[in-house]
Amino acid sequence: MVREAARSEIDRLAELWFDVWHQSHARLSPPDLVRLRTRENFRDRLQAVLPDIRVVGPRDAPVGFCALKGDELYQLFVSPQAQGSGVAARLIADAETRLAERGVEIAWLTCAIGNDRAARFYEKSGWRRSGTIVNMAETSEGPYPVEIWRYEKRLAS
Numbered sequence: 001m002v003r004e005a006a007r008s009e010i011d012r013l014a015e016l017w018f019d020v021w022h023q024s025h026a027r028l029s030p031p032d033l034v035r036l037r038t039r040e041n042f043r044d045r046l047q048a049v050l051p052d053i054r055v056v057g058p059r060d061a062p063v064g065f066c067a068l069k070g071d072e073l074y075q076l077f078v079s080p081q082a083q084g085s086g087v088a089a090r091l092i093a094d095a096e097t098r099l100a101e102r103g104v105e106i107a108w109l110t111c112a113i114g115n116d117r118a119a120r121f122y123e124k125s126g127w128r129r130s131g132t133i134v135n136m137a138e139t140s141e142g143p144y145p146v147e148i149w150r151y152e153k154r155l156a157s
């Protein structure tokens with residue numbers, strides 16, 4: 001079941017995000033960005049979007065989360081133990097519903113170049129790669145330019 005994230009889950013979510021990001025993105029990212037991707041960085045970013053975070057898993061032990069920001073599916077991360085279990089599919093479907101309810105016609109998300117597993121999942125979920133862009137990643141030292149794949153999906157209104 002997809003539910004709202006609780007404030008008490010921020011530390012657990014930051015840990016999950018840190019672990020999965022470093023397993024899946026560190027090898028694809030510039031060393032300077034990897035250095036800036038600390039638990040505290042993830043925690044601060046989660047705090048800023050807490051009202052827009054939804055999770056799957058027991059209270060205080062979520063196994064996946066999805067965060068929205070404007071018309072963007074901002075973050076989607078699932079623990080290795082829950083990958084392949086349908087958690088990501090439930091989270092992305094929930095995110096698409098919430099975005100459509102906000103009146104978003106074309107939603108977008110970013111994907112690290114070379115993150116082929118995520119890219120296949122997005123494409124299987126009906127998202128299409130619209131191109132490569134420079135995204136300004138949020139860091140404790142300010143925006144950091146990163147070239148990424150941009151995906152878009154037209155939502156039913």
